[in-house]
Amino acid sequence: MIKYCPECGAELNKEFKFCPNCGANLSNLSINSGEQESKAKPVYTEDVIICDNCGEENSPSNETCAGCGIKLEGAEERKIVVEHKLKSEPIHKPERKKSTKKKKKSSVKKAVKPEQVDSKPEEKYLDNKKILIFTSLVTVLIIIVLVTSGVLDSGNTVNVNTQNLNDQSPGVNLQNVQLMNDLEAKIKANPDDVKSLLKLANLRFDSGLFEKAITNYKQYLAKVPSDANARIDMGVCYYNLGDLQTAIAEMEKALQYEPNHQIGSLNLGIVNLSAGNIDKAKEWFRKAVAINPNSKTGIKAQELLNSHN
Structure with missing residues (x-):
């Protein structure tokens, strides 16, 4: 069986x-x-x-x-x-479980990547912030250099009239245009109105209209030749137009009427300095200091004298 x-x-x-x-x-x-x-x-x-x-x-x-x-x-x-x-x-279940565990491990590793990606924008933000700070510092340094070198200094002794040494504000604005039109109308109506004629000359001087200002100064000085201030202002107009010799001649003529005109002496020193007459310029600076060493004009003249000794 x-x-x-x-x-x-x-x-x-x-x-x-x-x-x-x-x-x-x-x-x-x-x-x-x-x-x-x-x-x-x-x-x-x-x-x-x-x-x-x-x-x-x-x-x-x-x-x-x-x-x-x-x-x-x-x-x-x-x-x-x-x-x-x-x-x-x-018999294959244990192997499948192992493969599942491996996938879980790989997913854990991938979870780290978003943190790395998120950190990149922060780094870029920090870089942009540093660049902004650096640019600001450079801008401040440039402004400091310009100020200390005098490039941004608004006080220009040469380009000033006798009434205001350091406060010349060239440029025409609408208000000045209207004032000039009104003054021209008044002068046309009354040619002997020397007061309006001088105001028109000074207004055009302040607006940087030097050629027209010279015309008005000449008209005014033809009637009031002894006004040293107006003649020195006209000399400054010639200086700004580059006619140094005429500027010197008009300023010297003004000082014949008023020898102790301190601003006129300072301006004569500046114009002669620009013309290359160093010794003559020093003489006028010394005279300006001698008139009043403690005034703003006297201090400025002393500074220019010291810088060219």
Whole structure:
């Protein structure tokens, strides 16, 4: 009578001491086939296709391997199955769990990248802030240099009239234009109005209209030749137009009427200095200081004298 292996259910001959299928020791087994059948039961046979790639047992209805997914090409085989052995499948779950853990680790690493990306705008913001501070400092330094060098100094002694040494504000504005038009109308109506004529000359002087101012000064001085202030102002107009010799001549003529005219002496020193008459310029600076060394004009004359000694 045929007996079966109690471990795997394989058919056995009586002469086997070890199961040829699973290697189980059969020497102590009873010859009683009834006992063997009771131990091996329940047993049944099953047709399977074994995958040539991974060894997975597949149902004959499968076209691809359930284990690795490749196309099945093996022949069908019949297998004796012990029912209590069927519960050992599947065998790939631990590997799938490991692969899932690896994915989680990689996702943790990727989570760091947004922090690195967020830090870049902050670095750019800091760079822009530094550039702004640097630009501001450079601008301040340039302004300081310009001020100390006198480029931005509004007080220009040469380009001033006798009434206001350092406050000349050249340029025509709408208000001055209206005033000049009104004065011209008054003079046209009354040619002997020397007061309006002098105001028109001074207004054009202050507006930088030197040629027209000279015309008005000449008209005024023809009627009031002894006005030293008006003649010195006219000399400054000639200086601003680059006619240094005429400027010197008119200023010297003004001082014939008023020898102690301090601003006239200072301006004569400046015009002679521009003309290259250094010694003559020093004489006029000394005279301006001698008239009143403590006045603003006297202090300015002393500074110019010291700078050319």
